[in-house]
Amino acid sequence: MATSWQQNLETAQKTALLQDGKRKVHYTFNDGKEMVEEYDAKTNELVLRKWKELGAFGNAKPWQIEVGEVLGLSHTEKEIGLMESLNNPVVVRRDKLDAFQWRIRNLPYPIDTYNVTIEEKYIVVRTSNKKYFKKLNIPDLDRLNLDLNANLVTFTHANNTLIITYKKPSQLLEFETKLIEKLKSIKAEGDVNQCRQQ
Secondary structure (H helix, E strand, C coil): CCCHHHHHHHHCEEEEEEECCEEEEEEECCCCCEEEEEEECCCCCEEEEEEECECCCCCECCCEEEECCCCCCCHHHHHHCCCCCCCCCEEEEEECCCEEEEEEECCCCCHHHEEEEEECCEEEEEECCCCCEEEEECHHHHHCCCCCCHHHEEEEEECCEEEEEEECCHHHHHHHHHHHHHHHHCCEECCHHHCCCC
């Protein structure tokens, strides 16, 4: 039986583009929300997912990054000339074909300082020195009504970066495989960088 998320994907208006070795898919949902996903064209790995929705007065809010990262200052940071310290911990989600992965940079503590647990719908990261606390959620699982499983979580630490990996459950892998096949069937504009100058 299809979930409401699967139905939303089916009914969304979709356009696709092949560019820079990536398949870019733009979704426009019935409620006005927009989602852009970028996949590596060779491996089908999700590289970027971002969302935009309308504000209370119909104005467009800035894009919100769910997976991946966009380098450079945001529009707001450029406008007001403020930015976070480069030494603050930074969380970036990068997906693999078989797992979700978060990299939390600027965490210099030894590995035995970290405690990573599952609490309800979150992966919770704590340090024994009480210097860091973070809740990580996986919207992909929420959308398919799948629960978190503590046996699927692992973590390592190297180069001041805590790397947390959550192995994707079989139901999600099956869903993503079908989704990729459907996305490949969308007629995509060709790679604009492959065009030769006349």
